[in-house]
Amino acid sequence: MASTTTHQGKIPATVITGFLGAGKTTMIRNLLTNAGGRRIALIINEFGDLGVDGEVLKGCGAEACTEDDIIELTNGCICCTVADDxxxxxxxxxxxxxxxxxIIIExxxxxxxxxxxxxFNWPDIRTQVTVDGVVTVVDSAAVAAGRFADDHDKVDAARAEDDTLDHESPIEELFEDQLTAADLIVLNKTDLIDADGVAAVRAEVASRTHRKPAMIEAKNGDVAASVLLGLGVGTEGDIANRKSHHEMEHEAGEEHDHDEFDSFIIELGPIADPNAFVARLKAVIAAHDVLRLKGFADVPGKPMRLLIQGVGQRIDQYFDRPWxxxxxxxxxxxxxxxHDMDEAAVRAAIAAAV
Incomplete structure (x- = not known):
């Protein structure tokens, strides 16, 4: 059996991060089916408690990572529950x-x-595990569409009248933080834009971090295990050089939380016409600026459940496994x-889309 255990005898761990819908779970699923004999443990953290990503990965049937090797943390964002979870x-x-x-951590x-x-610098962990590398997955199509960039000229004009306005949005700051932490950046979904678009995304991403991590392009999260595993960085020893916006705010005495974002679960009945339902969901997303929508649907007469994954106006649907x-x-x-999403209105609109 192939192993990536380091020469110090430590188990390597790869942290895979990236904004909502960047394609992290798809990339991990591809990785697990081409693990080269490695036995992989997977820790998944989701915002919200439905556990969609864990369900998707448990259904992939990869020998490298059985259901017992998949651990889900759904009690909150992992960056805020390190000690507890x-x-x-x-x-x-x-x-x-x-x-x-x-070990892979999504x-x-x-x-x-x-x-x-x-x-990973905690005493009981640092002697046994090392961070092989941080991989940040980027939704290239979303970057090309300006999803992570505010109109800074407009914001600057507004700030001239009100100095209390923030220059950057919560989404923009988080995007930059995830890039700053990276040892490898995967520009995913490059098949959705042309060559000039890819070049522009590459330049935009590079401009968002003072560090210069390696950057590769991918389609459908298809990246070889040999590229993702075995980076050998030992990132925990370099964490001081990768400070986030929030860490710098902590140093200034400010507190970090995720009040900028909200999530909720909606339960519905059977979906008789999935294509019509998805078309209506796109309208709901556009009307209410929903960042991410994902879950499963019951289609009458079908023995399999329908997986629905939405990022902005892009919604993928496919039958992933039998009930x-x-x-x-x-x-x-x-x-x-x-945080200012109108939950009641969104719930009503989605219910009406069935």
């Missing part, structure tokens, strides 16, 4: 008799990687947006 999870994982060859799309990487024996069929979606 991540450290105990890592401790239990390291106490297993059959320890993994490699952060929430709203997580700051820096506090998580810093946690299990005794499993309650139903439609459940996680909706994520900014």
């Amino acid at each position: 991540f450290i105990p999870t890592m401790t239990k994982l390291l106490e297993r008799e059959n320890r993994p060859d490699h 952060t929430s799309g709203l997580a700051l990687p820096q506090p998580l990487v810093a946690a 299990a024996a005794g499993e309650a069929r139903g439609t459940r979606l996680v909706v994520i947006g900014l």
